[in-house]
Amino acid sequence: MVTMEGVRRTLGPGVAFQCDAFHAAPGDRVALWGPSGCGKSTMLNLISGLLRPHGGQIRVDGVDITGLSGSRLDAFRGERYGFIFQTFNLLAPFTTLQNVVLGMRFADVVPEKEWKTRATAMLERVRLGHRLHSRPGTLSVGERQRVAIARALVNRPKLIVADEPTGSLDPKTAESVMALLLELCAEEGVTLLLVTHDRAIAERLPQMHDCTDLVKETVS
Amino acid sequence: MSLWHVAWNYLWNRKLTTAMTIISVALGVALISAVLTLREQTQKRFEEEGQAFDLVVGAKGNPLQLVLSTVYFLDAPTGNMSRADFEEIAKLEDVEAAFPLGMGDTFKGYRIIGTDRALMDFTWGDRRPYELEEGVYFGKAYEAVIGAAVAQDTGLRVGSSFISTHGFVDMPGAHAHEDKPYTVVGVMRRSGTPNDRAIFCSMESVWDAHDHGDAEAEEEHGHEHDGEGDHDHDHAHDHGGADAEITAGLVKLASPALRFEYKDRINKQYNVMAAVPVNEIQKLYEQLLGTAKAVLLAIGYLVVVISSMSILIGLYMAILQRRRDLAVMRALGATRGEIFGAVLIEAFWVTVLGIGVGWLLGAVVCYGLGMYLVAKLGFHVSAVALGPDIITAYSAVLLMGLVAGILPAWQAYRTDIARDLAEL
Numbered sequence: 129m130v131t132m133e134g135v136r137r138t139l140g141p142g143v144a145f146q147c148d149a150f151h152a153a154p155g156d157r158v159a160l161w162g163p164s165g166c167g168k169s170t171m172l173n174l175i176s177g178l179l180r181p182h183g184g185q186i187r188v189d190g191v192d193i194t195g196l197s198g199s200r201l202d203a204f205r206g207e208r209y210g211f212i213f214q215t216f217n218l219l220a221p222f223t224t225l226q227n228v229v230l231g232m233r234f235a236d237v238v239p240e241k242e243w244k245t246r247a248t249a250m251l252e253r254v255r256l257g258h259r260l261h262s263r264p265g266t267l268s269v270g271e272r273q274r275v276a277i278a279r280a281l282v283n284r285p286k287l288i289v290a291d292e293p294t295g296s297l298d299p300k301t302a303e304s305v306m307a308l309l310l311e312l313c314a315e316e317g318v319t320l321l322l323v324t325h326d327r328a329i330a331e332r333l334p335q336m337h338d339c340t341d342l343v344k345e346t347v348s
Numbered sequence: 349m350s351l352w353h354v355a356w357n358y359l360w361n362r363k364l365t366t367a368m369t370i371i372s373v374a375l376g377v378a379l380i381s382a383v384l385t386l387r388e389q390t391q392k393r394f395e396e397e398g399q400a401f402d403l404v405v406g407a408k409g410n411p412l413q414l415v416l417s418t419v420y421f422l423d424a425p426t427g428n429m430s431r432a433d434f435e436e437i438a439k440l441e442d443v444e445a446a447f448p449l450g451m452g453d454t455f456k457g458y459r460i461i462g463t464d465r466a467l468m469d470f471t472w473g474d475r476r477p478y479e480l481e482e483g484v485y486f487g488k489a490y491e492a493v494i495g496a497a498v499a500q501d502t503g504l505r506v507g508s509s510f511i512s513t514h515g516f517v518d519m520p521g522a523h524a525h526e527d528k529p530y531t532v533v534g535v536m537r538r539s540g541t542p543n544d545r546a547i548f549c550s551m552e553s554v555w556d557a558h559d560h561g562d563a564e565a566e567e568e569h570g571h572e573h574d575g576e577g578d579h580d581h582d583h584a585h586d587h588g589g590a591d592a593e594i595t596a597g598l599v600k601l602a603s604p605a606l607r608f609e610y611k612d613r614i615n616k617q618y619n620v621m622a623a624v625p626v627n628e629i630q631k632l633y634e635q636l637l638g639t640a641k642a643v644l645l646a647i648g649y650l651v652v653v654i655s656s657m658s659i660l661i662g663l664y665m666a667i668l669q670r671r672r673d674l675a676v677m678r679a680l681g682a683t684r685g686e687i688f689g690a691v692l693i694e695a696f697w698v699t700v701l702g703i704g705v706g707w708l709l710g711a712v713v714c715y716g717l718g719m720y721l722v723a724k725l726g727f728h729v730s731a732v733a734l735g736p737d738i739i740t741a742y743s744a745v746l747l748m749g750l751v752a753g754i755l756p757a758w759q760a761y762r763t764d765i766a767r768d769l770a771e772l
Contacts, residue, residue: 205681
């Protein structure tokens, strides 16, 4: 599903990200674990196409994304990826339902007539059927992250990239959110790449990739 | 959910800022709208009224003053002309109709106009500007037909009497013809013309009121007056005989195409001045009011330019605060074009709403000023008219608003997703 080979990205003078090899098969649930600043988020951004590598190859679902043009990459990202962020990144002017619909509106992979029913069903799956018309500001942090999970999964993507999804949650909420995320990813058969610095969280996933040595000093 | 909806939600999310920006656009638009509407409407109404008669003839002087005093009852007349000259002009081959006018007195500021009874039957197109609401037309001396505004303002009705005063403004101490009261015999239907503000009577009434044999009047005529109150030579005199004088004459020709030919001919052959009403009004608008309009429009556009800057600054600041949202949208699959479009649509919404509110404000201003014009000129003007100049102005404002949106939209277009998601 995801392959990185010899991927390099300069991060600053004398500092570079370097990943010689990484592989995740379809349906894998992989924790990208490492301490802060180790390069795990950079790795996730490179896999997501949010950052372009300065060398090497990244293949996602059989497509070399390093060779895609900007607009093709936008479309590819919308079709194949679902994003979950540490700070949820829900759009404040929109209701929970609208936030999930926006995930479909921009990805443009689901017919418009299905948007509302599919978004409603997804929100019900994350047990937020009663908060369809609430604004993000009125939700608890746990509820916000569940909306973000619904938004990430609603397009039935091939790959979920989650950057510290429990980083802003208290342990109890983090536990329930993790359980929900893993359950849904398993049900959908979607590949999950989850960045975390928390070893306990990382160990909840079937696979773990140690990102400790991804950022290296370079000799100029 | 369309980009229009997305843009609208973001505007609604910062209601106060959006409302302030809309109001600033609206103020500029209202000014532009009011200036153009009033200019277009008053010129249209002036020209419409000016079309009723092809020529006016009167004493030599300022042709615009002659037109304003005889067609719109606004200025002091240029003086008197010989009735004999008028009657010769009335007999020229292409003159369809000619009506003498005699002025000199007023009642509570409303002009008393002596004329032939035949003027009351005058119509043009489907207009009947002298149609009666009640009563009959004047016949005998000191019988008067009053306009609708006169009746409303003074309370005069059929059967009422009133005393005229000398001069064209209602000023304390003006000579009153107390021994020669007028009787109202008819009230005209409101026509939305200067006739609403006029009192019509026979020429004989005017001549008789200014009978120089009248000792009191003789005394009054013996001194000079200033300004519009000056009546030393600007009213019809008691000369009902061969040397009779009138204030002016209204002339209807067989065709409007003959206006300038007859104007030149009368100016050459007679000791009077002929003027084409529409032509004089157009000159007035082009020369004098044109400058005023240009100044007011410049102010209006300046306000809109400043408003456009506030659109630009408002949106730019909003985009800076919304970098993460834009990055999230990009991560969800939004293209750069969609992000650019959504921001430009916000500028569109603000500008269009500003134009809408401005148009309403302008209409309110026009309505208020229209009320004033009705009272002052007798003209009804439409407060909500959308002439070509206004549509052009609104298009220019919309264009300015969109141009103001381009820089913030470009800023949004250049969103660096990874940086904005990581930094904020």
